[in-house]
Amino acid sequence: MKGIKAFFAFVYDFIVGDDWRLALAVVLGLALTWGLNSAGYPMWWVLPIVSFGALAWSLRRALQSHDRP
């Protein structure tokens, strides 16, 4: 049981990593792209904007926590 828990903790850490917001942004970006396309609005640029926006925000958070005394 302990081993299985440790394995899932590893998988979470491996995929989701240090900032879960990045994973959430990707899921939302993909869902938005798929939803818009299904409604007849194919927008290829949604996922890149969401992904790089989330990465920039995540880096900014890391910088702010570094600056904090």
Next chain:
Amino acid sequence: MNGSAWGLVIATFLASAVETVEAFTIVLAVGITRGWKSALLGVGAALALLVALVVLIGPGLLAIPINTLRLVVGGLLLIFGLQWLRKAILRASGLKAIHDEVAIFAREAAELREHGPVVPGAFDAYGFSLAFKGVFLEGFEVIFIVLTFGAIHQSVGLAALGALLAVIAVIVIGFIVRAPLSKVPENLLKFIVGIVATTFGIFWGVEGAGVDWPGNDLAIVGILAFTLLFSLAAVAYLKAKVESHSAVVSA
């Protein structure tokens, strides 16, 4: 081999090299401090489990419809790529400590020595479990990359070739130097893999969602260039911020 096939082999080679270097450090620490018998048994058991995983998951992945595969694998690859890129940008800008194989080796070896003496010739369960865990966890990352890249290209064999070449290269170099591979530019490799994984994750994710890219496959070049420029700009910006912060603190 065409350009796409070369890209596949190079991407899996670089990603696998990073993970193999990390696994090598752990196995080296176990082998030197607890004996090579248990270390190599741990490596063998982990490799057997990883091969079994590839055999179990690989064919199933190839049977999934290509658009579903692109959506799911593209999403996973994008999350993975953004995490690696984030880490590499933070390390390159000085916001996160650089991965130091020599320090990791010293720490691992000290912990292993504290765990008591090894009876000569006897099976050392502690050394075995550490070597097993190190190889399995790092190897799991390698098979994730091999299966995702390979499944989308419908060529797991080529992706596995890249990984295998990396493992052989690291083992041969490691055998020659017999020390932690501190000279391998791990952060640079992580940076490159992060950029490649992010690029293909975005490309396949959008295609998997049913949207066509302007310029079709040529869009990959555009995404790659943008990802590279974004990352370099982020490193330059964060570096400047860190330096100005350090100057204020030391003043």
